[in-house]
Amino acid sequence: MSYFDRTKEQRSSAVISILATILRVALAILIPLIAFLVLYAGFLFLRAGNAPKWLITIVAILWGVGGVAVLYWIFNWIVEMFPEQWTIRLQPFVFVGPAMAILIWYLAWPAARTFYISLFDRDGPAAGNFVGLGNYVAVFTDRLMRQAFRNNIFFWILVATPLTVALGLLVAVLADRSRFERVSKSMIFMPMAISFVGASVIWNFIYEVKPVGASQIGLLNALVVGLGGQPQAWPAYTAIAPFNNLFLVIIVLWLQTGFAMVLFSAALKGIPEEIIEAARVDGATEVQVFFRIMIPYIMGTIITVTTTIVIFTLKIFDVVWVMTGGQFGSDVIATQFYRQSFIARNAGYGSAIAIVLLIAVIPVMVYNLRQFREQEAF
Amino acid sequence: MRGLRKHRGAILVNLALAVLVLIWLIPSVGLLVSSFRDRFSIQTSGWWSIFPHREWAVVTVIDPREQGLDANAPMDVEGVTGTFEQLREGVEAPDGKRIKWIGNRRIGRIEVQEKQWAVNWGFTLENYRQVLMGKDFEYAHADGTVEIIPGDDFWGAIFNSLAVAIPSTVIPILIAAFAAYGFAWMNFPGRRLLFILVVALLVVPLQVALVPLLSFYKSLELNGTYLAIWLAHTGFGLALATYLLFNYISTLPRETLESAFIDGASHFTIFLRLILPLSVPALASFAIFQFLWVWNDYLVALIFLGGNPNFEVVTMRLAGIVGDRGQDWHLLTAGAFVSMILPLAVFFSLQRYFVRGLLAGSVKG
Numbered sequence: 001m002s003y004f005d006r007t008k009e010q011r012s013s014a015v016i017s018i019l020a021t022i023l024r025v026a027l028a029i030l031i032p033l034i035a036f037l038v039l040y041a042g043f044l045f046l047r048a049g050n051a052p053k054w055l056i057t058i059v060a061i062l063w064g065v066g067g068v069a070v071l072y073w074i075f076n077w078i079v080e081m082f083p084e085q086w087t088i089r090l091q092p093f094v095f096v097g098p099a100m101a102i103l104i105w106y107l108a109w110p111a112a113r114t115f116y117i118s119l120f121d122r123d124g125p126a127a128g129n130f131v132g133l134g135n136y137v138a139v140f141t142d143r144l145m146r147q148a149f150r151n152n153i154f155f156w157i158l159v160a161t162p163l164t165v166a167l168g169l170l171v172a173v174l175a176d177r178s179r180f181e182r183v184s185k186s187m188i189f190m191p192m193a194i195s196f197v198g199a200s201v202i203w204n205f206i207y208e209v210k211p212v213g214a215s216q217i218g219l220l221n222a223l224v225v226g227l228g229g230q231p232q233a234w235p236a237y238t239a240i241a242p243f244n245n246l247f248l249v250i251i252v253l254w255l256q257t258g259f260a261m262v263l264f265s266a267a268l269k270g271i272p273e274e275i276i277e278a279a280r281v282d283g284a285t286e287v288q289v290f291f292r293i294m295i296p297y298i299m300g301t302i303i304t305v306t307t308t309i310v311i312f313t314l315k316i317f318d319v320v321w322v323m324t325g326g327q328f329g330s331d332v333i334a335t336q337f338y339r340q341s342f343i344a345r346n347a348g349y350g351s352a353i354a355i356v357l358l359i360a361v362i363p364v365m366v367y368n369l370r371q372f373r374e375q376e377a378f
Numbered sequence: 379m380r381g382l383r384k385h386r387g388a389i390l391v392n393l394a395l396a397v398l399v400l401i402w403l404i405p406s407v408g409l410l411v412s413s414f415r416d417r418f419s420i421q422t423s424g425w426w427s428i429f430p431h432r433e434w435a436v437v438t439v440i441d442p443r444e445q446g447l448d449a450n451a452p453m454d455v456e457g458v459t460g461t462f463e464q465l466r467e468g469v470e471a472p473d474g475k476r477i478k479w480i481g482n483r484r485i486g487r488i489e490v491q492e493k494q495w496a497v498n499w500g501f502t503l504e505n506y507r508q509v510l511m512g513k514d515f516e517y518a519h520a521d522g523t524v525e526i527i528p529g530d531d532f533w534g535a536i537f538n539s540l541a542v543a544i545p546s547t548v549i550p551i552l553i554a555a556f557a558a559y560g561f562a563w564m565n566f567p568g569r570r571l572l573f574i575l576v577v578a579l580l581v582v583p584l585q586v587a588l589v590p591l592l593s594f595y596k597s598l599e600l601n602g603t604y605l606a607i608w609l610a611h612t613g614f615g616l617a618l619a620t621y622l623l624f625n626y627i628s629t630l631p632r633e634t635l636e637s638a639f640i641d642g643a644s645h646f647t648i649f650l651r652l653i654l655p656l657s658v659p660a661l662a663s664f665a666i667f668q669f670l671w672v673w674n675d676y677l678v679a680l681i682f683l684g685g686n687p688n689f690e691v692v693t694m695r696l697a698g699i700v701g702d703r704g705q706d707w708h709l710l711t712a713g714a715f716v717s718m719i720l721p722l723a724v725f726f727s728l729q730r731y732f733v734r735g736l737l738a739g740s741v742k743g
Contacts, residue, residue, distance in 0.1 A: 047603050049688050053534055057541040060604050064545030068552050076646045091645055092569075095560030099553045099620055100572055106613025107579050110587035110594075117589060174395045177388070186729065187399045190406070193725035194718055195674030197693040201700060201714040202405045205412065205707065217424045217707070219408060254402065259736065266737050286387075315583050318676045322697050334585060334677075341589050342681065354586045361581045372577045 028081060032074050039067050072098075111358060118351035128348065135352035145353070147242075148331045155245040156313035156332065160252050164309055165302065167253065168260025173290065175261070176268050185265065189258035196255070196318030203251045204323065209233045241329045248330060251319050256312070260305045267301035268294065307364055314360055333357055413711035417527075419500030420707045427498040434476055434491040442479075442488055449483045456490055505712035530709055532716050535695040539673055539720075541604055542683075542691055546611035546672040547665055553612065554619030554664075555627075555657065559649050561620075562628040563635060573624070579617040587613070588681055595682065602686030610682050611675070615668050622738055626660035627653060663735030666728050670721050692717040 042063040049056060075094045080087055118135050121128040139145050171188050175181045191199065208218030209231045216222040221231040235247040271294060279289050295302070317334035320326055326335040333353060341350030412425045427433070440455065447453045449462045455477050460469040465479035465488065476491040509530045519525060560566075561573055591610060592601070600606040630653065638648050654661070676693040683689045690698070696713050703709065725732060 043603075043605060046605070053537045057537040060541040061544045064604065064608050065548045065552075068549050072552070072556060080644060080646070089566075092560050092564040092566035095556045095564060095645070095649075096566070096569075096572065099557030099616055100575070102553065102609070102613050103576065103579055103616055103620075106591065106610065107582050107584075107587055107617070108575065110590040111582060113590035114586050171395070171398060174391050174398070177391045178395050179388075180392065180395065184395050184399045186726070188402050189729070190722070190725065191402070192732075193670055193674075193721040194406075195676065195693050195696075195721070197676050197697045197700070198674075198714045198718050201696060201710050202409045204700065204704070205409055205711065206405055208707075215423055217420065217422075219404070219424065219426070222424050222426075254405065257402075262733055262736055266733075311581060315585065318693075322676075322700055337585050338677070347589060351589055354583070354589070357583045358586045361583060364581050365578055368577055368580055369574065372574070 024081060028078050032078070035070055035074055039063070039070075042067070114351045114354050117347055118355050120348045122344075122346040122348055124347035131348065135348045136356075138349060139352050139356055144331055145333075145336060147329060148333050148336045150242070151245055151330065151332050152314060152316075155242070155249055156252075156316055157310055159246070160249045160313055161306060161309045163249070164253055164256045164260050165306055167257045168305065169264050169302075171257065171261045172264035172268055173294070175265065185258075185261065188261055191255045192258045194255070197322050199251055199255055200319055200322035203247075203254075207234045207247060235324050235330065236328045238328050244328055245330050248319055248323055251323070252313065252316065255319075256309060260309070263301055263305050264298065267298040271297050307367075311361055311364060315357065409711050409714060412707065413505055413715045414501050414503070415708075416500040416502040416504060417708040419498055420711070423498045427496075430495055430497050432493045433496045434478075435494040435496065436489045437475065437492045438490045440488040440490065442486065447488075449479075449486075455488055505708040506716070509709050509712040509716060527706075530695065530699060530713060532692065532695060532713055535690055535692045536716070536720075538689050539691040539693075542607055542611075542679070542689075543669055543672040545604070545608045546615075547669045549608055550612040550615045550619045550668060551623075551661055551665055554616055554623050555654065555661065556649070557620045558623035558627045559645075559653055561624050562630075564645065576617050576620050576624075580621060582617075584614045584678070592681060602683055602689060604689070607679065607682045610678055611668075611672050614678070615671070619664050619668070622664055622735075623657065623660055625738065626657055630656055659731070659734065660738070662728070662731045663738060666724060666732045667735045669724060670732075673721050 042059065045051070046056065046060055046063065051059075072094070076091070079090045079094050082090065117124050119130060119132060121131050121134075123129075140149075171185070175185050178184060194202070205217075206219045207221070208216075209221050210216050210218075212231060216225050216231055218231075220234060225231055235244055237244045237247075275293060275297075276289055279293055284292070315334050316332055317338065320330055320332050320335050321338065324330045326332070326339065333356065337350055337353040337357070340346045340353060344350075408425050411428060412420050415425065415428070442449065442453070445455070447455070452459055452461050453465065455465070456471060456475065457473075458469045458471045458477050460477070462479060462483060465477060468476050468478040468491075470476050474493065478489050478491060479486050480489055481487060508527070510532045561569060595601040595606050634652065634656075635648060638652055643651070674693065676697060679691045679694055680697075683691065683694070696710075696717050699706065699709055699713055
């Protein structure tokens with residue numbers, strides 16, 4: 001049956017279905033096009049930035065949040081117009097695709113690229129020379145880098161981390177037995193909400209120094225002078241170097257103890273009451289209960305907290321940068337990375353430092369992957 | 379006997395806890411109190427002097443020249459004798475008064491001081507006005523000279539921080555929720571491999587990505603725009619968000635979804651109408667975590683917004699004052715507190731969700 005043999009209705013319905021298909025294709029192109037144009041106009045408006053501040057803020061929030069939602073809706077809409085078996089095949093990529101694209105684009109690919117840059121001298125691959133592992137040799141022999149490694153390993157990993165863990169555990173155990181548990185935990189936890197820059201201002205004020213004879217407005221120096229000592233600019237007090245780093249460690253201790261405490265507190269509550277009661281009935285002292293029962297029971301949490309704080313202190317940047325700028329022997333790996341990459345513009349060397357940081361967390365990455373493989377969920 | 383020991387133990391525990399809490403609070407309380415004291419009071423007396431304490435107060439002032447005193451020899455004043463150097467340090471008289479030479483040898487004066495109860499309040503809201511409004515302020519000294527002190531524009535920085543932090547929180551959550559749903563409820567080739575990538579990227583330090591991203595942004599002229607920093611925060615928070623939301627979404631009861639499928643609902647509808655509402659606790663946990671992280675972030679903002687002073691966020695503004703005007707404590711204390719109000723409010727009102735997020739493993743690589 002050819003086209004001309006059909007009845008009038010049949011013919012018109014065929015035309016309608018063809019028109020409908022054309023319309024659908026046109027819409028499928030037009031709607032995304034309009035959406036992209038609107039989003040691009042929003043982008044230009046924001047980049048120009050000459051409207052009142054509050055308006056820019058509102059537009060930015062609506063544009064950013066709404067834009068992402070609209071993009072998902074459009075992609076899904078297009079995919080659902082395909083025949084069903086294609087929808088089933090393509091839809092997972094609408095759901096998972098954007099996340100994977102961003103993860104690869106923002107972490108995996110830059111990491112590989114950073115490694116590539118680290119094999120070149122200060123001008124990077126575009127204009128510089130290939131130096132092989134030369135930057136890595138420099139990283140491990142340079143005096144300032146050695147100082148940074150010493151600070152990261154000794155002061156931040158070997159001193160700050162165990163102190164934070166121990167103090168967090170102490171507070172968790174004490175709070176567990178107190179009627180004021182909620183309030184006291186909140187207060188110790190509170191610094192978690194404060195930025196490192198804010199914390200640096202708080203502690204700069206504690207360490208503030210005035211000339212001898214003037215009234216000290218920093219709490220620490222007021223105490224020191226009250227006890228008959230000399231006021232000092234503590235984090236910058238190089239006479240006791242490298243132990244002036246301890247004054248930076250105190251700040252991080254203040255910030256992170258709450259984190260350790262919260263995790264320990266939850267773990268302690270997971271210990272069955274009967275075990276502890278049974279030990280007490282058998283005549284165990286509180287100290288024995290703590291070391292023989294509680295500690296082994298929460299060992300998993302202790303390892304988790306320790307690993308987390310080690311990773312955190314490995315990358316420590318803001319506190320050191322704002323307090324001392326890495327001067328007075330307080331440089332760490334991340335401040336060296338920042339200085340080399342963004343101030344000295346030494347692309348190859350800075351990238352090598354970043355790769356060293358990456359290598360340092362690889363054991364944790366392997367551990368995570370192994371844990372994941374043991375899960376049956378996948 | 380045992381009851382008594384238990385009682386004493388409880389007191390000891392509470393006492394130790396109270397001491398720790400006090401130590402933890404004092405730094406913040408000092409900052410808060412100082413932010414309400416005027417510029418002069420902050421600079422000349424510790425914040426703790428707002429509490430009643432005994433300090434030397436001037437009773438009478440003596441002009442050494444009128445008394446015919448020679449500063450080059452030991453002097454007799456008000457019943458004490460001392461050289462110029464001793465008097466400059468202050469000499470205490472037997473009746474508890476202190477005689478102190480103020481100023482230099484030629485034109486100084488002698489003060490007779492007495493210990494009196496005092497409080498140095500000097501409370502004011504002026505610091506907040508100066509730090510928020512961004513104008514110059516005139517400051518009249520006691521001797522009549524007028525000093526002009528520039529203020530600071532924290533209002534602008536707060537708006538910038540909001541414009542950075544809200545999308546940087548919502549965008550990764552939305553993207554991660556879609557991905558978590560995809561991983562949990564859809565079947566596609568490469569599913570396991572892609573999720574392994576997510577797990578592997580959990581702890582990758584963001585430093586490793588900064589240099590290539592910056593040059594990438596420069597070539598697209600994206601540097602110093604909101605879009606640039608949203609996407610950067612999204613990229614750095616996404617692995618964790620996907621992982622946490624997957625852990626939550628994959629444990630939702632299978633039957634609910636299957637019955638929805640039988641009713642002919644599409645994946646998209648199920649996700650919007652069923653999964654998102656059911657996942658609110660997990661979404662909230664991560665949202666708080668990410669919001670605090672972005673609001674408090676300094677490094678990422680410094681690198682991707684550093685070139686654009688119009689878009690400075692609060693941490694950059696605050697660090698800027700520390701660097702340029704580190705002695706302007708009236709601005710620093712008020713500015714630091716302004717930068718903390720919002721995160722502290724979020725923290726205290728939604729602490730439950732924050733703790734839940736931490737327990738689920740909200741710790742960033």
